[in-house]
Amino acid sequence: MHERRKQPRKEISYYICVMDSTSGQMIGHLVDVAPSGLRIDSHLQIPPGVPFLLQIELVGELTDNPLVTLATRTVWCKPDDIEPNVYNIGLKVENLTQQQASLLEKIAQQFGKRESPSYYTPPRF
Numbered sequence: 001m002h003e004r005r006k007q008p009r010k011e012i013s014y015y016i017c018v019m020d021s022t023s024g025q026m027i028g029h030l031v032d033v034a035p036s037g038l039r040i041d042s043h044l045q046i047p048p049g050v051p052f053l054l055q056i057e058l059v060g061e062l063t064d065n066p067l068v069t070l071a072t073r074t075v076w077c078k079p080d081d082i083e084p085n086v087y088n089i090g091l092k093v094e095n096l097t098q099q100q101a102s103l104l105e106k107i108a109q110q111f112g113k114r115e116s117p118s119y120y121t122p123p124r125f
Contacts, residue, residue, distance in 0.1 A: 021053040021069050033108050037092045045087050050074045068103050
């Protein structure tokens with residue numbers, strides 16, 4: 001698939017719950033975050049174009065509020081390559097405020113996977 005993302009994403013190494021703000025139902029968990037979007041893994045199959053008011057459960061010292069609410073819209077949804085009962089869902093954040101953008105950046109910095117140094121040196125032939 002051709003990469004259309006204009007901004008880099010950061011894979012999350014911490015389990016962060018994502019809920020539907022309207023129903024309170026857990027939708028899934030955050031997998032990666034970018035400045036204008038995010039990807040979640042979910043047990044729900046949500047087709048592209050569906051608007052969601054999502055709440056992301058925050059932990060640590062990111063903010064005084066334990067939840068951040070984001071207006072999102074599904075961009076794509078596909079079955080996970082390894083777990084067929086799980087769907088990978090790409091979401092675009094709509095009407096992103098500066099405060100929300102800053103919070104997404106903090107999530108990426110605090111909970112994003114760190115690049116581990118590679119100690120393997122491939123053999124030369």
